[in-house]
Amino acid sequence: MIRAFLLALFLLVSAPIGAQAQQSDLQSILQDYQEIVASPSRRTVGPMLEALAASGLPGTLGFLEAFQNRDVWVRGADGLFFYVIERDDDQFTLLDIATGEEVGTADKSEIEQIRPNGGVRREIGSALVQFQLSDPDIERRQAAVDAIARDLSADQIGPLSGAIDNEADPDLKARKEMLLGMLIAGFGDVPEERITAIETLADRSSVEARAVLNQILRSSSEVAADLPEGENIAGERIVGVDLSREEAYLELVDAGLAPQRISADALRAALVENLADGAVGGVPVDELGDPARRVDAYQALAEAGQVAPFVTEDEITAALAAHTFYDVYAEADASVTRAAEEALAAIETRVAMGQAVDLGLDALSLASIYFLAAIGLAVTFGVMGVINMAHGEFIMMGAYTGYVVQLVIPDYTLSLVVALPLAFAVTFAAGVAMERLVIRWLYHRPLETLLATFGISIALQQLAKNIFGTQARPLTSPGWLDGARVVNDVVQISYIRIAIFVLALMFLVLILFILNRTRLGLEVRAVTQNPGMAASMGINPDRINMLTFGLGSGVAGIAGVAIGLYAKVTSEMGSDYIVQSFMTVVVGGVGNVWGTLAGAALIGSFQKGIEWLNPSNTLAAQTYMIIIIIIFIQFRPRGIIALKGRAAGG
């Protein structure tokens, strides 16, 4: 059958013109198989379809579709086939099956509809698939391949293998070959071929390949007195290890190998039913609050034959010991399942590695978000030593600035370009104002700075709530940031995260440059180390403190735009980040931008790691994260990168 199709297709491709020369038209081929076409059956229709495929005539595809849809009619007088158009007056217009031209009319009594049954239509369908697989239109071929991939079945091997050699598109050809490999692995007749195909599958890690292997390794749970001979057993299940005692006994009951257990509810119901004269089975009602007495009463009833016998724990233990629980493969050939197991193990190893890479990327992007949120704090808290609890609100202000800009400028790319410097300007101004009005008066009183800035934080938060409302505002990213970079089935990363990572890197470089390579940075470091000495060197410490604080705040504003793109903009978004940001700076080491980077990397990867261990619960991950940080600070109280010497100060 396969070979016949291959041959047919070879002919179809290699010599369509020659074929046309041999066979004059569609009608005459069909006339060769007149009996079969007129009253098709599943067993007889094969040769006709092969002949049609071999003909390579242009109308063949249309005919097969019509045939399948019961649109082909036969004229009783001469046995010719037509398509018809029904008219009002019980007359039918006859159309030629090859050209579709009108060739006459017929009365309803003269023609008869051909109604192929379900089996025949399936045969036609697989023949059609073959046509579609070789269709000149690549999109139709693609659609046919997709249809096969959606629902793999044994009868697709033939059409698919016939449609590979003549495939012009290399991508589609590779995909067809892969699909064929899967089909053979799953449904092939010859074990050796299947094993070869399975081994080929082991090189792929696609979801489809895994699905095929899992399909081969499909198993069912069985129970019997002993392991049966001659079955492909996947493995034994141990009670207490692979399945619980209760589950095991339920399986025994379901298999009819043990009597139904009397549940506490059933026992109670039986007792209530047989309650008579204030006692059941000789036990007075008052004593029935004791579970042991309930069992006594029930057993008395059981002995009297009024209820089903009670199954004791000992009996359950004996029943479980007398039986073996095992899994058995649906696939009978052990060599095939073994090959599939090995292939699946190989794939899973590779998938696990892919997931590790993916987890690493996730951790990296989380770390860059933490870094962005904390970098401004690294300047104000880390370098200046000012606790700014309103730092989170500066992030929020930046995000709302981005939102307002988007309201004014509808083009997302342009609005982003405007929003970034504007957010910096707004929060820089806010930071400078705050430094001048509040923080300047509280240097050397860190706890009061903390409280005063906290007061500002709740005022700003409530102010944002009053202005923008409590619901989350969208900050839409430009189109070119949508979607994700897909490396393979397992590893992918969204562009927005890449953008945030790049932004974080840019900030790192920028802050390092400003602090270490500019006049301002030099003065900032001088003022932080010794304000009195710096002042006597002609530096104005007030001005420097103001600018530094403004810089840190402005950076927070830009971070706000970036975080707003990734998460929703709400008045509470700042407080979500403030504790984490302080943690990042403290863990990394105060007074050092590199330390903040290290802190963000550590916290980001820790958090992702914990989430990976316990994926259902991100709340728990944060809890454990904080506990780990508290313990970490025990061992490195000055952070990962601790300042040494005089800079460490005190």
Add this chain to the structure above:
Amino acid sequence: MSLVQDSGPRRPFILRHPSVLLFLGALAAFTIVVTILSEAAGLGLVSTSFVKTLGKTLCLCLVAVAMDVLWGYCGILSLGHMAFFGIGGYAIGMWLMYARTEAIVADNLAAAPIPPTPQEISDAIGSQIFGVVGSSEFPLIWSFADSLFLQLLAVIVVPGLLALVFGWLAFRGRVTGVYLSILTQAMTLALALYLFQNDSGLRGNNGLSGLQNIPGWEDWPQSVVSLVFFWASALALALGYVLCAWIVSGKLGSVIRGIRDDEARVRFLGYHVESYKLFIFVLTAVIAGIAGALYYPQAGIINPAEIAPIASIYLAVWVAIGGRGRLYGAVIGAAFVSLLSSWFTGGGAPPINLGFYTIQWTDWWLVLLGLSFVLVTLFAPKGLGGLVDLWTERRRTADRVGDYGPDKGAWRREEGEE
């Protein structure tokens, strides 16, 4: 105030600190007035719900006193003490909820034809309590929920133990100042996040509810119950106040004030600073736990949002506004700010029409609070308690005169005097 002991025979504690006696007198008078005016006494000028509000306020005053000892006297700004307050509430709430559910379940099962087994009772209570988080099993931490004594013990032991472990880790690692503040904030955040989970065993974000129904007191009307709790809160506040005043006035008090002013110097004098700090930290945590255990039966419901970091920061706000370093300041601050806050947020304050915009105080109260907090920190570091100084004209001469030098940190010595 000074580290030097008074010579001569020691006068009684109360005489040395007349403010304690004054405070106790004022508290007693307040309690009696509220009792006479309450619905239970018949006059009904003070509604039951307001008696509850006042009782809750007294509990907040108690935790504020503890906070003042910790922050105003020992210099440790903990931003996590409301976590201990919440733990106390959870501990008593578990018993309240269990015992009440048990009574209801027992009523239901008594109607059944045969008496229930212990297992059936436990299952029924479990599904009543934990049905809301899709479970009916009793988590391990509910093991003692049936015993009032053990849960009352937990009110003291659990906050104390948590404070002991956390404080030991923090103080041993020489974590001080703002670092400690942030660390305590992280602790309360971690606890809140943990309790928000459904499988934490404490009903996730639903929290514990129905706590105002006290098992065994079903026959008493809420007006009486609220008054009983009001008295209990007043008594707890009085006892807590006396205990704290006694601690800060003795030799221990001198040492912890020394730690606040210059930790290193006290250490060089031979004191084991960590032990003193740990003692104060644990003691205040226990007081906070007791305050919480009295607060939540009056509030009726507790959920993890109550121990979010913001709650602890408000605690610091009360103490700062009231004036830290004086115990009555903490009481004044907590009472003033929390009552004012409920007046504003409860819609009690009339909206102000500016013509172009109407100020609704429910929206603007937090802005006002935040800004006034900044103003108090900047211009009135002594807080409301500073007003008392004006009245008593107890103007102390500064311990030094003239310029303080370039480092204004020395000003810290001026704060926190009694």
